[in-house]
Amino acid sequence: QKEVEQDPGPLSVPEGAIVSLNCTYSNSAFQYFMWYRQYSRKGPELLMYTYSSGNKEDGRFTAQVDKSSKYISLFIRDSQPSDSATYLCAMRNSGNTPLVFGKGTRLSVIA
């Protein structure tokens, strides 16, 4: 079992839809959870950051962490064509350990 599982998609939705992206993980020591957005042929950029369990909201984006289920989610409300990108979940335990990434989900928002 891989440490982090993420459905690679592709996921195609109409403009204005609510998008749900998810990752599951196996390492119960993970405490820091992140979502990165990557446009084609570019480096990833940090989108959301969450520590431990709970929700975090930033504009149209909401990140949720359920440590009891080892499950994290990213919701995008009122999706726009500019949201079309690959979304990568990433996580790590405490200390200076490197991030472990999911495979990424490719999202297309159709106008």
Add this chain to the structure above:
Amino acid sequence: DGGITQSPKYLFRKEGQNVTLSCEQNLNHDAMYWYRQDPGQGLRLIYYSQIVNDFQKGDIAEGYSVSREKKESFPLTVTSAQKNPTAFYLCASIGQSYFYGYTFGSGTRLTVV
């Protein structure tokens, strides 16, 4: 502006050649990382360094080498021992506050010709 600069953007390697990918940051970050990205594979860790003159192997270090002689620079050499080097290579760094996650460079696309 502070950031990470990767060069070149595109690189072509002949069979049996060693090539070096450059990564420079002016963020005063301590830790630097190299990841490889293949279609459908996500990001896989090659090497990382948390301090000058020290580095650790990641999950797929075979066929790669690195050095960290300066805080700002973390070059990656893809050796001829790496049998399938065609991929998108990403360099990242992080400062004292791990809260903020990595800052990534714009990547180098390496192709074997």
